[in-house]
Amino acid sequence: MGEVQLGPGFWAERQRLAGEVMVDHCRAWMTRLGWVDNFRLAAEGRPLAERHGREFSDSEVYKLLEALSWEAGRSGRPDHERAVVALSEQVAAAQEPDGYLNTRFGHQSLGLRYTNLAWGHELYCYGHLIQAAVARLRTHGDDLLVSVARRAADHVCEEFGADGRAGVCGHPEIEMALVELFRATGEERYLEQAQLFVERRGHGVLGEIQLGPAYFQDDVPVRQARVLRGHAVRALYLACGAVDVAVERGDDELLEAVAEQWRTTVAARTYLTGGMGSRHTGESFGEDFELPPDRAYSETCAGVAAVMLAWRLLLATGDARHADLAERTLYNVVATSPALDGRSFFYANPLHQRVPGMVVDPDVVNPRAEASLRSAWFDVACCPPNVARTLASLAAYVATVDDGGVQLHQLTACSVRTSLPDGRTVGLSVDTGYPWTGDVVVRVRETRGRWRMALRVPAWAEGAVLDVGGERRPVPPGYAVAEQDWRPGDQVRLELPVRARWTRPDPRIDAVRGCVAVERGPLVYCAESVGQDPSARPEAVAVDTSVLPAEHGLDTELGSAVALACSNRPARVPPAGWPYGGHTSAAGAARAPLILVPYHLWGNRGPAAMRVWLPESPGEEGPA
Amino acid sequence: MGEVQLGPGFWAERQRLAGEVMVDHCRAWMTRLGWVDNFRLAAEGRPLAERHGREFSDSEVYKLLEALSWEAGRSGRPDHERAVVALSEQVAAAQEPDGYLNTRFGHQSLGLRYTNLAWGHELYCYGHLIQAAVARLRTHGDDLLVSVARRAADHVCEEFGADGRAGVCGHPEIEMALVELFRATGEERYLEQAQLFVERRGHGVLGEIQLGPAYFQDDVPVRQARVLRGHAVRALYLACGAVDVAVERGDDELLEAVAEQWRTTVAARTYLTGGMGSRHTGESFGEDFELPPDRAYSETCAGVAAVMLAWRLLLATGDARHADLAERTLYNVVATSPALDGRSFFYANPLHQRVPGMVVDPDVVNPRAEASLRSAWFDVACCPPNVARTLASLAAYVATVDDGGVQLHQLTACSVRTSLPDGRTVGLSVDTGYPWTGDVVVRVRETRGRWRMALRVPAWAEGAVLDVGGERRPVPPGYAVAEQDWRPGDQVRLELPVRARWTRPDPRIDAVRGCVAVERGPLVYCAESVGQDPSARPEAVAVDTSVLPAEHGLDTELGSAVALACSNRPARVPPAGWPYGGHTSAAGAARAPLILVPYHLWGNRGPAAMRVWLPESPGEEGPA
DSSP, X not given: OTTEEEOSSHHHHHHHHIIIIXXXXXXXXXXXXXXXXXXXXXXXXXXXXXXXXXXXXHHHHHHHHHHHHXXXXXHOOHHHHHHHHHHHHHHHHTOOTTSOOOSSXXXXXTOOTTSOHHHHOHHHHXXXXXXXXXXXXXXXXXXXXXXXXXXXXXXXXXXXXXXXXOOOOSSOOHHHHHHHHHHHHOOHHHXXXXXXXXXXXXXXXXXXXXXXXXXXXXXXXXXXXXXXXXXXXXXXXXXXXXXXXXXXXXXXXXXXXXXXXXXXXXXXXXXXXXXXXXXXXXXXXXXXXXXXXXXXXXXXXXXXXXXXXXXXXXXXXXXXXXXXXXXXXXXXXXXXXXXXXXXXXXXXXXXXXXXXXXXXXXXXXXXXXXXXXXXXXXXXXXXXXXXXXXXXTGGGGTEEEETTEEEEOSOOOEEEEEEOXXXXXXXXXXEXXXXXXXXXXXXXXXXXXXXXXXXXXXXXXXXXXXXXXXXXXXXXXXXXXXXXXXXXXXEEEEEOOOOEEXXXXXXXXXXXXXXXXXXXXXXXXXXXXXXXXXXXXGGGEEEOTTSOOEEEEEEXXXXXXXXXXXOEEEOOOOOSSOSBSOOOOOOOOOOSOEEEEEGGGTTSSSSXXXXXXXXXXXXXXXXX | OTTEEEOSSHHHHHHHHIIIIIHHHHHHXXXXXXXXXXXXXXXXXXXXXXXXXXXXXXXXXXXXXXXXXXXXXXXXXXXXXXXXXXXXXXXXXXXXXXXXXXXXXXXXXXXXXXXOHHHHOHHHHHHHHHHHHHHHHHXXXXXXXXXXXXXXXXXXXXXXXXXXXXXXXXXXXXXXXXXHHXXXXXXXXXXXXXXXXXXXXXXXXXXXXXXXXXXGTOSSOGGGOSSOOSBHHHXXXXXXXXXXXXXXXXXXXXXXXXXXXXXXXXXXXXXXXXXXXXXXXXXXXXXXXXXXXSSOOOOHHHHHHHHHHHHHHHHHHOOHHHHHHHHHHIIIIITTSBOTTSSOBOSXXXXXXXXXXXXXXXXSXXXXXXXXXXXXXXXXXXXXXXXXXXXXXXXXXXXXXXXXXXXXXXXXXXXXEEEOTTSOEEEEEEEEOTTTSOEEEEEEEEOOSEEEEEEEEOTTXXXXXXXXXXXXXXXXXXXXXXXXXXXXXXXXXXXXXXXXEEEOBOTTOGGGTXXXXXXXXXXXXXXXXXXXXXXXXXXXXXXXXXXXXXXXXXXXTTEEEXXXXXXXXXXXXOOSSOXXXXXXXXXXXXXXXXXXXXXXXXXXXXXXXXXXXXXXXXXXXXXX
């Protein structure tokens, strides 16, 4: 974390928003709703009736603690540091002598510990507690939060170890948390416990539920599954934990099992945005190629989890496609969730909104996840703090070091100061207007000798050019590598062809047959009903793909962006009455251009209909 | 009911199945699961812990009682009559002195009456009790069941009258039941109470819920709504009750309000099958043109309710389109639910099944509504008895009489013996192989003088011919009318062009863009993965619409049917990896014909993938 700082641009603006607005926003809501005070109530042994929030609300406090820990470490802001200390003290007060910690179970009058592993979320909450402590260890060192989390982790190992309860949590999360705690502390038992949880799952250990055991991945053991399925966040968190265990244990079979599930999932169960989860029912993956844009669930947290999994697979395999997917999901899911003011969030991220939504009162908790406008807070509020902790720790996803040199995976303005394995220091600065423009300039600030600099060339960037000290050469997608004896002042420029392109779907994705999407660089675009000429109505439009959209600038509260203008004509619509088998009227004349904006910006100008996939005009001679 | 008997053919076979198999099947399951015994438990004041089934299980017993009553009246089978008497006695035992009757609420240790109108279903259960009693009044006359239902209805009028509790039930149903009881008894207070329930709704009287007040139509008053919305069965039952009230009160504003909602719903929220309800979440309508075939819910009960509403609007307006829709829904939703042996049922009726389902154990209750194979029984078992009561009373939907003569709305073999308003008797017999063949022959058996015989010509039947005593003339969709001085032995023949036709969707139905469906007469067809040549795989197919499908016979357990064979080629599929923007491989050569079967027959040959909407081949020169 300390070796990369984001520079001015897209992600730094959003990271600033996380530190300056989102964490305070989350803390204020959790305080107002009593989720923080639940720890006091538990410490005092108060009855269940006085408790507030859902059974997993502790985890939201822990995700906030994680975000605050990253932010305190990154920015050094004393108020964030004070917040970490204050919240840690409140949490610590509720911990029982044996390490058990939960505000919903375990105390007199609350209900017995571990009596409802399927839905109780006790282990899930520990997972987020531990991840917060790991953030603290990585940015600050041992403290109260760390000792609370270690005591909880030790308790879990006692209780759920090889000789203990042979259970798992209905919601995976603790698996990767325990491996991260092992990495941060060197304590082997945490890794062993994570491994036990990964291996136990998939044998029906959680019992039958109406949604079926695939909902929480208890249908098939991890190392036997073919594809991710069931609740998307659960599936992705479990896969992260499995990769962590596989990497630490050198378990190539397990790693390849998850990698294969990921390939299948990316090939057939992933939205163009990188979003995952096709169904509102069970917040779950659908079948292969079941990817409806309108009823896409594509939960923000599933986007966060997909980035975490892609990152782990990138580290494990070095395959640039994982970094591509992480980039896609960061720009088009994670960045989509928060409003430009950081005070409201999408929970679901559909690719088609048919009807403009109702304005959501910013002072009210939204009981439904599927509002068509961002909401200040949700009854189930997993997404806002998940976005905050991801943005706060985003520098960790940018670069890696290996024996050969430095790899830049995310093309974002930043400064890097790190050490090669042989001890040599490398200092770099990266300047770029990406994703709006395609030039990425890396300046070597501090270095000695020969090493390899690798820059990721995204899969869409055919025709990219690498300029190393004036020597230009075409570079294919993957990693463009420059190797030489570097000197301070040396410069490498990657030139990516960032321009609008038409993207067509696999014909097995029935829900978007006959449509095109527009992408530009890593960004997916959409047509929003606001800001259009009245003649260009996204709800009944057919675009002319014979000419590429024109580009023009667009100012936003978080800096300038690029909008696109498409030729289009009205869709051929039959007379009202019965929508099957009727003759359609002839297509009308071309109209005002249809304006497309980056998908992550949609919904910031009030209630709007929206669509990513645009019906393609069949032309005057096409089928009626 | 006594004036029409179905003759040999499609519907008589299914009615036979209802009487000989379904009612016994339903009674056996309700007995086995304790739903019948709940009435004894309630009568004895047993605690809630001993009760079985969901809070609305009483209603299933009442729907079974309704089906048995129709069947006892129709067939005169003494075992059905004995079953009605036995069940009525069990129900009657649980009724309280003031008429209250419910096995889930109202008794010591069960929970207070009417404390949860939103979810308790007490009034909904009365509705089905009353409809069973109306069936008894129409086929038998006053008896114990009728007196129980009247006491319950009187209690409701006392309790929820103009001076009583200003509430409504979370699930509409009692509204139409009360109007039907008014019609059967002449007791005006039942109509008044129904009117109160219709008018009270839509003002937020049920409170806020996570699904939103539209879920149970409490968002907008009936007479102000624009379209049906929320839970489909609730919306349709409410609309039925509103039409009943409007017709009895001469309230043209209310009637037109529902008629307009129906027009909008049919035009933009109805599947090709006539099915309604696009979303699993809330079992609800979606937005206009949100009609995904794969995630279609299209609950069987919504199909039953849509037939009931279409029938009411037909009676109120005389518009043949309502009879068309009723026919479509009967053949493609109601007839689809039961297996050919009458022992298992579809709850949801999607138009696309991507993956063959798991075999469902016929001895196990299915906890999920969305299984891809029919199930013997469900945790929520509304559909099986709803199908049974509909088939048992199907003769009521066939014909009407008005001042001018007789109208035949459903083209099914039957005999009719009725009286014109002036007292003259008319006897007819109808012979037809419809829906497999298009000739409908009406023979006049008994008659005097001049009157008008009207036969419905479905909207798809362009080119139909009416032959009246050898005189042939083309007849457009609507009603073909023959008026003359009739004599016994006179014959009218309607010739309908029953042949396969391609049907294309409104381009605003995004989910099926670029696809065609095949219809033949009133039947929607589908491609099932079983029974195909291995080279013709419905999951990745493109059909050639330049030639009409070939027809061939198909034997089933319920008589012969017609299958179709389509020219097709493999879909152009890109290489695996990322399903957007790839180049597709060239379309392959034509393959074995793709066999289509009537949609209502699908899933009777074991686990199968299935699709109604077939991607249309773009040809060799089409877009990749």
